[in-house]
Amino acid sequence: xxxYEHVYHDVKDGIKQHRYKIGEQLPDGxxxxxxxxxxxxxxxxxxxxxxxxGLIARKRGAGTFVKRLPREMNFSHGSASFSHxxxxxxxxxxxxxxxxxxxxxxxVIPADTSLASSLNIESDELVYKIKRVRIIDNKPTTIxxxxxxxxxxxxxxxxxxxxxxxxxxxxxxxxxxxxxxxSLSVRKADHEDAKLLAIPVQEPLxxxxxxxxxxxxxxxxxxxxxxxxxxxxFTTHYVRENRKVGxx
Amino acid sequence: xxxYEHVYHDVKDGIKQHRYKIGEQLPDGxxxxxxxxxxxxxxxxxxxxxxxxGLIARKRGAGTFVKRLPREMNFSHGSASFSHxxxxxxxxxxxxxxxxxxxxxxxVIPADTSLASSLNIESDELVYKIKRVRIIDNKPTTIxxxxxxxxxxxxxxxxxxxxxxxxxxxxxxxxxxxxxxxSLSVRKADHEDAKLLAIPVQEPLxxxxxxxxxxxxxxxxxxxxxxxxxxxxFTTHYVRENRKVGxx
DNA sequence: GAGTGGTCTAGACCACTTC
DNA sequence: AAGTGGTCTAGACCACTCT
Numbered sequence: 001x002x003x004y005e006h007v008y009h010d011v012k013d014g015i016k017q018h019r020y021k022i023g024e025q026l027p028d029g030x031x032x033x034x035x036x037x038x039x040x041x042x043x044x045x046x047x048x049x050x051x052x053x054g055l056i057a058r059k060r061g062a063g064t065f066v067k068r069l070p071r072e073m074n075f076s077h078g079s080a081s082f083s084h085x086x087x088x089x090x091x092x093x094x095x096x097x098x099x100x101x102x103x104x105x106x107x108v109i110p111a112d113t114s115l116a117s118s119l120n121i122e123s124d125e126l127v128y129k130i131k132r133v134r135i136i137d138n139k140p141t142t143i144x145x146x147x148x149x150x151x152x153x154x155x156x157x158x159x160x161x162x163x164x165x166x167x168x169x170x171x172x173x174x175x176x177x178x179x180x181x182x183s184l185s186v187r188k189a190d191h192e193d194a195k196l197l198a199i200p201v202q203e204p205l206x207x208x209x210x211x212x213x214x215x216x217x218x219x220x221x222x223x224x225x226x227x228x229x230x231x232x233x234f235t236t237h238y239v240r241e242n243r244k245v246g247x248x
Numbered sequence: 249x250x251x252y253e254h255v256y257h258d259v260k261d262g263i264k265q266h267r268y269k270i271g272e273q274l275p276d277g278x279x280x281x282x283x284x285x286x287x288x289x290x291x292x293x294x295x296x297x298x299x300x301x302g303l304i305a306r307k308r309g310a311g312t313f314v315k316r317l318p319r320e321m322n323f324s325h326g327s328a329s330f331s332h333x334x335x336x337x338x339x340x341x342x343x344x345x346x347x348x349x350x351x352x353x354x355x356v357i358p359a360d361t362s363l364a365s366s367l368n369i370e371s372d373e374l375v376y377k378i379k380r381v382r383i384i385d386n387k388p389t390t391i392x393x394x395x396x397x398x399x400x401x402x403x404x405x406x407x408x409x410x411x412x413x414x415x416x417x418x419x420x421x422x423x424x425x426x427x428x429x430x431s432l433s434v435r436k437a438d439h440e441d442a443k444l445l446a447i448p449v450q451e452p453l454x455x456x457x458x459x460x461x462x463x464x465x466x467x468x469x470x471x472x473x474x475x476x477x478x479x480x481x482f483t484t485h486y487v488r489e490n491r492k493v494g495x496x
Numbered sequence: 497g498a499g500t501g502g503t504c505t506a507g508a509c510c511a512c513t514t515c
Numbered sequence: 516a517a518g519t520g521g522t523c524t525a526g527a528c529c530a531c532t533c534t
Binding site for chain 1: 499500501502
Binding site for chain 4: 002003004038039040041042045059060061062063
């Protein structure tokens, strides 16, 4: 563990355990640096992470103040879209939730111009097109339609799609997932959606469209994930000064 | 403008203008530091902001790579909830959109325990309760129900609620808005929602619940903002390593 | 004026990837 | 082995708030 991670965790624990209370001021940078035997820059680095997470606010000339408690990881299977990114299966299962996957279709198609543009590949390059339904605690909850270029994810088989594609990519291929851009909107279920999710036609669905990147900057996935809206919840923080946001 | 802001903007422009192309590698830290006559730490600081915005990926041992272009600020009045935070009126109006506000009610009530807990105040402390409909291009688009403690926002009048509360807070009171936590979910319109937004009952609405903080760490607003779902869109980035997210 | 956080540096040293 | 980014420092100097 790095020094700044240590400071970060320790201060965060301090907030969680009410050693630092909401509304109170933290010790100043010099003092913390002395307490942790590190430089002030390292303290700043650690506290900036807490700012990004929405737990504290720092004000030049005034001090550092506790805004709120860290919230417990609430895997109320709402944020399935997000934990999907983090490796759905593992996260949800350790949370004691039963997740299963139903593979609807697994094809290889040439990318049309729109898809090629999303994936930053040439038109007509071959991509996997995978459609799956995720079932959480015996309730169909999301429909995932995923597109990945064959060239970047070679050797993917049906069997992987029936389990976790992400563990194939990270575990077997040894690639690292770096980041994603997500866009949320709401659409109404068509007949196929309704059938797959066992809901009435026209029910609202939250559609998460995501482009996912590897750590070499290359796109490897474009996906549309439709969530039953009642089991969807998404929380984020917005910090004004640095245009940064943290996710719980 | 600080040095890191300068480097940040210049590299970002370089990406926007295809001087650095998608998939390509940026010059290394030492080189950039020399080019900009600054230290490598300053370059890192600037590039980390671009990482948080989802534009580049940095990989230790390998280099820094361009992921995608900065997206143009698309004020498709979808992200009204977000620009609300940034000072809705100003932003939308400079974007050439006509925004008006209809004040539905303006009361002062004692906070119940749940509200008091959200606002970090004592139960029964007095709060403003303000209900407004936002009308964009002559179309009612959101219903905002806002609660603010009188003690922290003294002197608020109906007239401010009919315009921009945020400019009262920042302009007149001289307070600074620091950050917010947002939570998104979907609900169906009840009779009152339907009437106010001129839509059928049971239409889906996106509900944004937000707690907003001042730069001294104190909560000053809790709000529920209901959006007509068809005009709602929300985009964000997720970066794995540092648990940071940027918003476009 | 005293105290706070923010910027910036020049350089040491380390971790990792790539060849 | 060469080249990349990441961590960390000790300190200078600046900007701001508070009272």
